[in-house]
Amino acid sequence: MIKKFRFFAILATIGLLSLGVVIGASAIVNVVDPASDSAQEAVLSQLLMPPDSAYVEISSEQSIAAPDNRTVARFDQIPAGFDQSVLASFPEQKADFENADQVSFRIISSIKYSGEKGWVTVTVAKPSSAASAQGFLLGDQEIVLANGTRAWATNDKNSDGSNQVAFVQDDLVISVISDLPVSDIQELSDQITIR
Numbered sequence: 001m002i003k004k005f006r007f008f009a010i011l012a013t014i015g016l017l018s019l020g021v022v023i024g025a026s027a028i029v030n031v032v033d034p035a036s037d038s039a040q041e042a043v044l045s046q047l048l049m050p051p052d053s054a055y056v057e058i059s060s061e062q063s064i065a066a067p068d069n070r071t072v073a074r075f076d077q078i079p080a081g082f083d084q085s086v087l088a089s090f091p092e093q094k095a096d097f098e099n100a101d102q103v104s105f106r107i108i109s110s111i112k113y114s115g116e117k118g119w120v121t122v123t124v125a126k127p128s129s130a131a132s133a134q135g136f137l138l139g140d141q142e143i144v145l146a147n148g149t150r151a152w153a154t155n156d157k158n159s160d161g162s163n164q165v166a167f168v169q170d171d172l173v174i175s176v177i178s179d180l181p182v183s184d185i186q187e188l189s190d191q192i193t194i195r
Contacts (some may be wrong), residue, residue: 022163049110049123049177055087064111065195066090072109073194074173075124081117103131108172120178120188127173138166138173143182146190153182165189 036148043050060066067090076088089110110123127136139152143165151167165176165185 031081049112049175050089050091050107051120054089055110055112056089058086058088062086064088066109068093070108071124071172071194072111073124073192074111075113075122075188076193077191078113079117079120079188079191080155082113082120083117084115085177086113088110099128101130102128103136104128105131107172118179120176120180121177122192123177124194125173125175126171132171138175139164143186145186151186151189152174153180153186160163171192 006099042076064072064086066072070090070093076080089112091107093106093108105125108124108126110121112119112121114120126142137152139154141153141155143151143153145151145165145167151165154164154166162177162179163182163185164175164177165182167189168174168175173190174194176185176192178185178188180188
């Protein structure tokens, strides 16, 4: 059953690639090229993070892990200047999306670091089947992280003036949002561990 699903997912991805619509795919997540004609119809996934009220403070010395073994993206070593406060959010997870036909993203986990250099939030989100099938934008420019991972950056487009670097890992979107310049967020993105 799983082999059949992967086979069909690969065929679907190849079909979309041959149309020139999709530039990034990992498992079932399709990311639309911001320079393509189809980008105007794509969903732009920005600010994938919970509200401040959803976070709880944790010790900066404490190892960050979800209470239910869900995926968490975090820094193994908290970067200097971001170690004054560490907040974590693990929103309640339902078995499936309430409406699989609706384009939406479910936040799996989010870790927010802050200190004298500013703040950075690392969020793991899962797109709905509809979002994955339609394809979505993760930023307005494609970049490559030092580890070779294809990523997308958004510069000063968020309502709070923050910037974002996002990339895909399996069927999840990892979003790194900060008040820092995109180049600094890109550097920080290379230091993230996903477990």
